[in-house]
Amino acid sequence: MRQVQSVVSESLAAAGYRGAFLPYRDLTQIVQAYEDLVRLNPGIQSVQDAVTFFRSHQPPDIPFEPLSFLVVAYPASPARIVLETESRRLAIPIPPTYLDDNPERQRLRELLEQAAQGCKTAPCRGISQKLLAVLSGLGQYGRNNICYVDGWGSYVNLKAFYTDIPCADKSYPVRFMDACQACDLCRRSCPTGAIGAQTAIDANRCLTLHNESGQPLPDWIPSDVHHALIGCLRCQAGCPQNQPLPDKDIQTLELGASESRDLLAADATELAPELALKLRAFGIPEFCIAQAARNARLVMGANRS
Numbered sequence: 001m002r003q004v005q006s007v008v009s010e011s012l013a014a015a016g017y018r019g020a021f022l023p024y025r026d027l028t029q030i031v032q033a034y035e036d037l038v039r040l041n042p043g044i045q046s047v048q049d050a051v052t053f054f055r056s057h058q059p060p061d062i063p064f065e066p067l068s069f070l071v072v073a074y075p076a077s078p079a080r081i082v083l084e085t086e087s088r089r090l091a092i093p094i095p096p097t098y099l100d101d102n103p104e105r106q107r108l109r110e111l112l113e114q115a116a117q118g119c120k121t122a123p124c125r126g127i128s129q130k131l132l133a134v135l136s137g138l139g140q141y142g143r144n145n146i147c148y149v150d151g152w153g154s155y156v157n158l159k160a161f162y163t164d165i166p167c168a169d170k171s172y173p174v175r176f177m178d179a180c181q182a183c184d185l186c187r188r189s190c191p192t193g194a195i196g197a198q199t200a201i202d203a204n205r206c207l208t209l210h211n212e213s214g215q216p217l218p219d220w221i222p223s224d225v226h227h228a229l230i231g232c233l234r235c236q237a238g239c240p241q242n243q244p245l246p247d248k249d250i251q252t253l254e255l256g257a258s259e260s261r262d263l264l265a266a267d268a269t270e271l272a273p274e275l276a277l278k279l280r281a282f283g284i285p286e287f288c289i290a291q292a293a294r295n296a297r298l299v300m301g302a303n304r305s
């Protein structure tokens with residue numbers, strides 16, 4: 001019988017995914033990577049939080065003895081919502097990876113069930129999926145701390161699993177793309193100075209952290225930097241490793257004049273049920289819907305000034 005690892009990898013590739021295995025015993029390398037993160041990025045609270053979160057999820061609470069990690073990547077579609085206001089139409093991007101990908105997840109689950117030949121898999125939580133992708137050789141970090149997959153750039157979804165599939169004893173060191181050595185476009189494009197000389201970005205200065213949360217935005221964030229319905233695209237959109245997508249391939253949700261008015265006038269708690277339903281049906285997850293009205297107003301404001 002062919003090795004399960006090969007069967008799974010080939011089945012993933014045939015279905016348009018990329019997958020890579022990492023021996024579970026490389027947890028020691030993961031521990032080391034987290035310790036290095038703390039050492040190299042002193043004073044960055046988000047790094048400390050990630051490490052604390054990791055420690056609280058070890059050992060993993062799964063019903064089998066893990067032998068490997070399996071990391072799977074697939075391209076993620078960007079999207080946008082178009083508002084119609086009295087004076088113009090305004091397209092507001094939604095960065096890739098935010099839209100719900102339930103059908104894709106289901107497809108992946110079914111494929112793994114079939115290919116794994118009775119071996120077990122369980123979603124991996126508590127460890128950075130980007131880190132697992134890099135250690136497995138599936139991707140490399142960019143200066144912006146986002147994981148890049150060869151040929152697909154950073155617009156990818158990553159899913160990691162614990163498995164009891166034995167795998168080759170092979171892993172990679174934490175690597176940054178060679179292209180970043182002679183480039184700092186993302187650092188210069190970052191509107192809040194979150195990308196600095198350190199190896200991790202300062203997540204507390206990242207726009208994403210703040211516009212995903214329902215808390216009031218800190219005063220130090222300039223009012224003209226808002227551009228996305230959720231998160232921020234600046235450090236990925238200008239990266240030469242990402243190919244610009246043809247306009248026709250961008251998933252678009254058009255809101256009519258009255259829906260646009262309702263969105264811009266709403267409080268998080270007051271979004272009209274039909275409008276919330278429409279956003280949900282488009283794949284916008286609940287936590288984004290909760291911030292959609294405020295963030296859309298911020299983008300309108302930034303485009304006015």
Ligand code: SF4
Nearest residue numbers: 142143180183186239
């Ligand atoms: S913009 Fe340049 S430095 Fe930043 S991730 Fe892309 S290639 Fe690397």
Ligand code: SF4
Nearest residue numbers: 190206207232234235
């Ligand atoms: S997502 Fe935006 S704010 Fe965060 S590091 Fe990238 S450019 Fe800076």
